[in-house]
Amino acid sequence: AQSVTQLDSHVSVSEGTPVLLRCNYSSSYSPSLFWYVQHPNKGLQLLLKYTSAATLVKGINGFEAEFKKSETSFHLTKPSAHMSDAAEYFCVVSDSRTGGFKTIFGAGTRLFVKA
Amino acid sequence: DAGVIQSPRHEVTEMGQEVTLRCKPISGHNSLFWYRQTMMRGLELLIYFNNNVPIDDSGMPEDRFSAKMPNASFSTLKIQPSEPRDSAVYFCASSLGSGTGRYEQYFGPGTRLTVT
Numbered sequence: 598a599q600s601v602t603q604l605d606s607h608v609s610v611s612e613g614t615p616v617l618l619r620c621n622y623s624s625s626y627s628p629s630l631f632w633y634v635q636h637p638n639k640g641l642q643l644l645l646k647y648t649s650a651a652t653l654v655k656g657i658n659g660f661e662a663e664f665k666k667s668e669t670s671f672h673l674t675k676p677s678a679h680m681s682d683a684a685e686y687f688c689v690v691s692d693s694r695t696g697g698f699k700t701i702f703g704a705g706t707r708l709f710v711k712a
Numbered sequence: 713d714a715g716v717i718q719s720p721r722h723e724v725t726e727m728g729q730e731v732t733l734r735c736k737p738i739s740g741h742n743s744l745f746w747y748r749q750t751m752m753r754g755l756e757l758l759i760y761f762n763n764n765v766p767i768d769d770s771g772m773p774e775d776r777f778s779a780k781m782p783n784a785s786f787s788t789l790k791i792q793p794s795e796p797r798d799s800a801v802y803f804c805a806s807s808l809g810s811g812t813g814r815y816e817q818y819f820g821p822g823t824r825l826t827v828t
Contacts, residue, residue: 629815640716640803640819648813687755691815698743698767700817702755 599624601690603703611711616660616675618706620688623669630671631689632662635705641687647671658682683710716820718804724826730792733823736785737806745817746779746789747803755803761787762809794827801825 604619622628632644645656652664662673671688688703717736725731737744746758759769761781769779776795781787791798801822808814 631816633819640821641805641817643816643818646816648815698760698762700745700757700815702757704754 599628599690599692599699599701601688601701601703603686603688603706605706606704607707607709609709609711610678612680613677616673616678616682616708618673618686618688618708620671620673620703621669622671622688622690624690624692626692629691630662630664631691632656632660632671632673633687633689634684635687636684644673644686678708678710680710680712683708716804716806716818718802718820718823720823721821722824722826724828725794726828727795728793729827730790731794731798731825731827733789733802733804733825735787735789735804735820737787737804738818739785740808741806741818742784742809743807743817744781744787745805745807746787747805748800749803749822750800758789791825794825796827799825799827 600623602621610616630647633641634644635641644660645654647654647664655661660675662671664671685705685707687705690701692699719734743762745760747755749755758771759779760767764781777791779789801824803819803822805817805819807817
């Protein structure tokens with residue numbers, strides 16, 4: 598069975614400081630993992646994806662995530678937050694065995710960026 | 713590519729009326745998903761299709777909801793009759809699908825439905 602847990606419902610950082618959004622997953626098979634971002638009143642946009650290649654994945658807008666199998670984690674980071682990063686972020690796991698149909702979304706982490 | 717297209721972007725209707733939401737997936741994508749998003753329940757998967765065939769509709773809340781995908785480029789989500797608790801943002805998403813190893817989903821802008 599698959600599951601995904603986003604450990605923080607809200608994260609607040611100051612502009613220019615690092616961002617860390619935490620995600621733990623559970624999957625019986627080789628998972629595909631994703632991070633999506635949703636700005637207010639917008640659809641979800643793919644930030645980055647892990648599909649069993651390099652464990653450090655770089656995405657758009659300076660975000661990256663590291664797949665750590667031993668810790669079953671896929672945390673999202675960015676060295677320096679920008680005001681435009683304020684949004685909701687979703688960690689997602691897909692079960693590759695079922696062709697990606699079993700897709701589980703985390704509850705989301707809302708990122709606040711203070712000036 | 714234009715991305716996933718949804719229409720209408722906003723719909724306001726009265727309780728009891730029929731509502732039809734439309735989605736055009738990205739050309740070449742074989743999987744299509746319908747989601748509902750509310751503040752209370754977050755993002756919920758309603759149904760997904762692969763090669764135009766419904767694979768899992770266990771997320772459809774009740775018989776008032778139905779979804780069809782008559783061809784690879786069009787899908788509808790219908791609510792009949794609508795109720796105020798159906799008010800939400802409905803998203804359509806598509807992906808390349810099974811056999812490709814590409815499971816990331818691309819989302820449309822959503823339809824904001826308000827039932828009064």
